Amino acid sequence: MIYIIMGVSGCGKSTLGIFLSEKLNWPFHEGDSFHPKENIEKMARGEPLTDQDRIPWLLKLHEVIQREKCSGCDALVACSALKRQYRQILLHGSRALSASSPESQRDVSSSSPDVFFIYLHGEYDFIYQRLATRKGHYMRADLLRSQFDALEPPFNEENVLTLDIRKGVSEMAVEVEKHIVSVKPSAAQL
Numbered sequence: 001m002i003y004i005i006m007g008v009s010g011c012g013k014s015t016l017g018i019f020l021s022e023k024l025n026w027p028f029h030e031g032d033s034f035h036p037k038e039n040i041e042k043m044a045r046g047e048p049l050t051d052q053d054r055i056p057w058l059l060k061l062h063e064v065i066q067r068e069k070c071s072g073c074d075a076l077v078a079c080s081a082l083k084r085q086y087r088q089i090l091l092h093g094s095r096a097l098s099a100s101s102p103e104s105q106r107d108v109s110s111s112s113p114d115v116f117f118i119y120l121h122g123e124y125d126f127i128y129q130r131l132a133t134r135k136g137h138y139m140r141a142d143l144l145r146s147q148f149d150a151l152e153p154p155f156n157e158e159n160v161l162t163l164d165i166r167k168g169v170s171e172m173a174v175e176v177e178k179h180i181v182s183v184k185p186s187a188a189q190l
Helices: 013-025 036-043 049-073 084-096 125-132 141-150 170-187
Strands: 002-006 026-028 076-077 114-119 160-164
Touching: 002 013, 002 049, 013 076, 013 114, 013 160, 026 049, 026 125, 026 160, 036 049, 049 076, 049 084, 076 114, 125 141, 125 160, 160 170
Parallel strands: 002 076, 002 114, 026 076, 114 160
Antiparallel strands: none
């Protein structure tokens, strides 16, 4: 099983991912470490990324997800995955980019039976305060609005578990563990 922890910058993807990785003994892949240097420099200058900036990054993360799936291992991946198309790229790679016609859309489903999204949901003001006090990260607080503007919250058919970030990390981890138990038998049968 693969869990992609998603949401805007500052919602706690890395914090939850590290916590779950240690608790479950699953590998954790921090999506930020897969950004090309140009993306990091752009965000550090306060410029929002475009779809074109994100696509190569998302394709790299798709490769990581595929590698983990093929190895039969469980894993965690942190990625903002703000738009539905981004989530499709994470699941299906470059096939999602060419799925504009009805015929090609049949080959690209909205979910994968062994990949789940954990959507860390929170209010703008709450997350902005977190970002404003965060040290040592290239993502500036003034870019948060652009992420909220781009955000397309996932639908249930995307295999999503929505968590309220006002809860503590350990409380959210318990919800994830309950979710794993509830889906593990059905995922193993597929």
